[in-house]
Amino acid sequence: MSTDQTTSMRRKPRLGAVLWLAFLIFAFAFPYLVDRPKFWIPNIGIKSIWLGVVAMSLVFLNRYVGLLSLAQMTIAGISAYGAGFVIVKMDGPIMMAIPIGLLVGTLAGFLIALVAVRTKAIYFLMITLAIGQVVYSFASQSIEVTNARRGLAPIKREDVGFMHFTELHIFYYVALIVAIGCYVLCRYIAATSFGLALQGIKDSPERMSALGYNVNRYRIAAMTFSSFIASVGGIIMVFDRAQVDPDVVALPATLDILIVAVVGGIGSLSGVFFGALVLTLLDNFSQNLTERYMTLTGLVFIAVLLFAPAGLAGIGKQLSALFARLKGPTIQDAAEADPPQTSPAATAEDAQETQDELSKGSQR
Amino acid sequence: MSKHEFQYSKRCKAGEMTQFLLITFNGLTLGAVYFLVASGLTLIFGLMRVITMAHGTSYLLGGYIGYVVVRETGNWILGALAASVGVGLLGLLIHQLLIRKFQDDDMRVALITLGLSLIGTDLMLAAFGGTATQVAIPKALQIGVELPLLGTYPLIRILLLLIAIGVGFGLWFFVNKTRYGAVVRAGVDDSQMTAATGINIKVVFAAIFAFGSALAGFAGVAGGSLFPLMPGQDGTYLLFSLVVVIAGGMGSIAGAAIGAGLVGLVSQFSLVYFPTYALVFTFALMVIVLAVRPQGLMGKATV
Incomplete structure (x- = not known):
C-alpha cells in the first residue's frame, strides 16, 4: 500500500478517498457487524461519534485558527445541561430541548471566547482549562440549575414523528449522519473567505491585522462556530448517556477530548473519529489486559506525541515518507513534504480578496 | 480541606473582627502552600517558556514521599528533604528524556x-489508594499560639507561612542578587544570547527544571501536613497554581506571591460568605485579572 502511495502522486488522493470510503462503509455497517449490538452501539459506536464531534471542534480551532482550546468539552457539557434542563426541570419536549441546548452551548462558547481570545498560545490553553473548572464547580454545586452532584436524569429519547429515536439503530444512524454533516460544515466553513481569513490569521496575525482584519473578532467568530459543533456533540452525548452530571465537564472528560484529538491527529478533522474509536476501545477492553487503564491511555498518548505528532491520520504519510527515505530521495519527496493546500480556485479567490482589501486600504 | 476550614472559622464567633482576622490568616496560610507550588511553575515557565502540566502530580508525589518517610522515621525534616530530592531527580529525568528535545514546542511539552x-x-x-492521608507533624508543633486579637492559632500554620515567606525571599535573593541568578535572568531575557556568551544554557535549563520540581515536592510535604493528600488533589493544585501564575504574571516570583495570597484570600473569604x-469566585478572580491585564499583575507586557 505504502509503496503504491509513493510511486504516483496522482494516485495518492484517490487512495485516500478509497480509505475514507472504506471507513464510511464500515461506520454504516457497524451495527450489523457486531455480536452484541446493545453493548457495541452505545458504548463504542455512538460514544465514538460524540467524542469525535467534540474533538473535531477542537481540531477545527487548532488547525484553522491556531488555538488549542480545552473548553470544548465544557461547551458540549453546557449544551447537554441546557437540553437536560428543558427535559428534566421544565418537562419540555425533545424537539424544544435540542435547539435550546444548541443555543445555550453556542452562547456559552461565545462568552468564553470574549474572555479567552485576549490571550494566546499556552495562555489560551490555560485559561480555557480554568474556565472549564469554573463551569465544573458551578455544575457540581448549583442545586437549582444542575441538581449538583446528582445531575439531571432521566433524559430519555423520544420518537419524533416517523423518526424512532428510541430505536438504538435509528439513533446511531442519525448521530452518524449528523457527525458527517458537522464534518462537511467544518470543511465548507474552512473553504469560505471567512475560513481563509482565519488561516491567514493563524499564520500571521500581524499581517492580517495590518490588512484591516479585526483579528480578535474573527477569532471570536471561529470559536463561536466551533462551540456550535461542540454543542452538537453535547446533544448526542446527553441522549447517549441518558443523563448529565458534573463528570461530563470534569477534568478527565476534558482530557479525553484532547487525547482523542491528539491520537487521531491534531491537524485532521476526520482523524478524530479514529482517535475516538481507539479511546472507546481502550476504555472498554483494556480491563482485560490491565487494571491501569489511565496509565495505558497516558502511555499511548505520549507515544503518539513522541513518534507520530500528526496522529493516526498522519501515520500513512509518515510510513510512506519512511519508505521513500529508505529507497533514496526522489523529487516526489519534496512535493510530498508540502503541507496540504487548499484548492487552487480557493487560493486564487483569497488572493483576489487580499488584492481587494489592499486597494481598499490605499483608497482610504 | 474546605469543610474543615469552614467549621474551624465557624467555631470562633468571638466577634466580626476576630473572624475577619481568622479568615485572613487562613487565606494567607493557604496562599503560602499555593505559593510554594506555583513558584516552581513560574520559575520553569519564566526561563524555559514551557509549562509543565505535571506540576500538580509533583506536588502530590512529594506529599506521598514525605508521608511515607515521616511515617517510617518520624522526622519531618527528613521527609521534606526526601520529597524535594526525589521529585527533583524525577523532574531532571523527565526533562532529559522527554522535554529537552521539544524545548521550542511549548504546546507539545504541555x-x-x-x-x-x-x-x-x-x-x-494504585500505590497509595483512594483514601485521604496526611503527613504527620511533630508533637511539639501541634499546639496553638496566642495572637493578639485573634486568640489561639495553630503554630504549624504560622510556621508554614514563615517557611513560604523564607522560600520567597530566598528565591528573590537567588534570582536577583547572585551570579547564578544573573545567569538565569539572562536566560529568561534571551537564551540564545546567553548561550553565546559561553554559558551552558542547557545545564541551566535542566537545573531550573529539577529545582522547580523539587519545590513542588517540598510544597507537597508542607501542604500535606495541613491538608489531606488524596487522588484528585494533583489536579486541584495544578489548576490553582496555574491560576496563581496566570493572575500573578508568568515568570515573576513577586507575581506568584501576590497571586497566591489573592487566591488564598478569595477562596477562604468566599468559602465563609x-x-x-467558592470555587467559581476563585477562578473568576483570574478571569477578571486577565480581562483587565492579560499579562498578569506583575507580568511583562511583551508576552
Missing part, C-alpha cells in the same frame, strides 16, 4: 506533561 500527569495520577492511586460558589 501535552506530554499532561500525559505524564495521567500516568502519575493512576500509579499513585458564599460557600456554594
Whole structure:
C-alpha cells in the first residue's frame, strides 16, 4: 500500500478517498457487524461519534485558527445541561430541548471566547482549562440549575414523528449522519473567505491585522462556530448517556477530548473519529489486559506525541515518507513534504480578496 | 480541606473582627502552600517558556514521599528533604528524556506533561489508594499560639507561612542578587544570547527544571501536613497554581506571591460568605485579572 502511495502522486488522493470510503462503509455497517449490538452501539459506536464531534471542534480551532482550546468539552457539557434542563426541570419536549441546548452551548462558547481570545498560545490553553473548572464547580454545586452532584436524569429519547429515536439503530444512524454533516460544515466553513481569513490569521496575525482584519473578532467568530459543533456533540452525548452530571465537564472528560484529538491527529478533522474509536476501545477492553487503564491511555498518548505528532491520520504519510527515505530521495519527496493546500480556485479567490482589501486600504 | 476550614472559622464567633482576622490568616496560610507550588511553575515557565502540566502530580508525589518517610522515621525534616530530592531527580529525568528535545514546542511539552500527569495520577492511586492521608507533624508543633486579637492559632500554620515567606525571599535573593541568578535572568531575557556568551544554557535549563520540581515536592510535604493528600488533589493544585501564575504574571516570583495570597484570600473569604460558589469566585478572580491585564499583575507586557 505504502509503496503504491509513493510511486504516483496522482494516485495518492484517490487512495485516500478509497480509505475514507472504506471507513464510511464500515461506520454504516457497524451495527450489523457486531455480536452484541446493545453493548457495541452505545458504548463504542455512538460514544465514538460524540467524542469525535467534540474533538473535531477542537481540531477545527487548532488547525484553522491556531488555538488549542480545552473548553470544548465544557461547551458540549453546557449544551447537554441546557437540553437536560428543558427535559428534566421544565418537562419540555425533545424537539424544544435540542435547539435550546444548541443555543445555550453556542452562547456559552461565545462568552468564553470574549474572555479567552485576549490571550494566546499556552495562555489560551490555560485559561480555557480554568474556565472549564469554573463551569465544573458551578455544575457540581448549583442545586437549582444542575441538581449538583446528582445531575439531571432521566433524559430519555423520544420518537419524533416517523423518526424512532428510541430505536438504538435509528439513533446511531442519525448521530452518524449528523457527525458527517458537522464534518462537511467544518470543511465548507474552512473553504469560505471567512475560513481563509482565519488561516491567514493563524499564520500571521500581524499581517492580517495590518490588512484591516479585526483579528480578535474573527477569532471570536471561529470559536463561536466551533462551540456550535461542540454543542452538537453535547446533544448526542446527553441522549447517549441518558443523563448529565458534573463528570461530563470534569477534568478527565476534558482530557479525553484532547487525547482523542491528539491520537487521531491534531491537524485532521476526520482523524478524530479514529482517535475516538481507539479511546472507546481502550476504555472498554483494556480491563482485560490491565487494571491501569489511565496509565495505558497516558502511555499511548505520549507515544503518539513522541513518534507520530500528526496522529493516526498522519501515520500513512509518515510510513510512506519512511519508505521513500529508505529507497533514496526522489523529487516526489519534496512535493510530498508540502503541507496540504487548499484548492487552487480557493487560493486564487483569497488572493483576489487580499488584492481587494489592499486597494481598499490605499483608497482610504 | 474546605469543610474543615469552614467549621474551624465557624467555631470562633468571638466577634466580626476576630473572624475577619481568622479568615485572613487562613487565606494567607493557604496562599503560602499555593505559593510554594506555583513558584516552581513560574520559575520553569519564566526561563524555559514551557509549562509543565505535571506540576500538580509533583506536588502530590512529594506529599506521598514525605508521608511515607515521616511515617517510617518520624522526622519531618527528613521527609521534606526526601520529597524535594526525589521529585527533583524525577523532574531532571523527565526533562532529559522527554522535554529537552521539544524545548521550542511549548504546546507539545504541555501535552506530554499532561500525559505524564495521567500516568502519575493512576500509579499513585494504585500505590497509595483512594483514601485521604496526611503527613504527620511533630508533637511539639501541634499546639496553638496566642495572637493578639485573634486568640489561639495553630503554630504549624504560622510556621508554614514563615517557611513560604523564607522560600520567597530566598528565591528573590537567588534570582536577583547572585551570579547564578544573573545567569538565569539572562536566560529568561534571551537564551540564545546567553548561550553565546559561553554559558551552558542547557545545564541551566535542566537545573531550573529539577529545582522547580523539587519545590513542588517540598510544597507537597508542607501542604500535606495541613491538608489531606488524596487522588484528585494533583489536579486541584495544578489548576490553582496555574491560576496563581496566570493572575500573578508568568515568570515573576513577586507575581506568584501576590497571586497566591489573592487566591488564598478569595477562596477562604468566599468559602465563609458564599460557600456554594467558592470555587467559581476563585477562578473568576483570574478571569477578571486577565480581562483587565492579560499579562498578569506583575507580568511583562511583551508576552
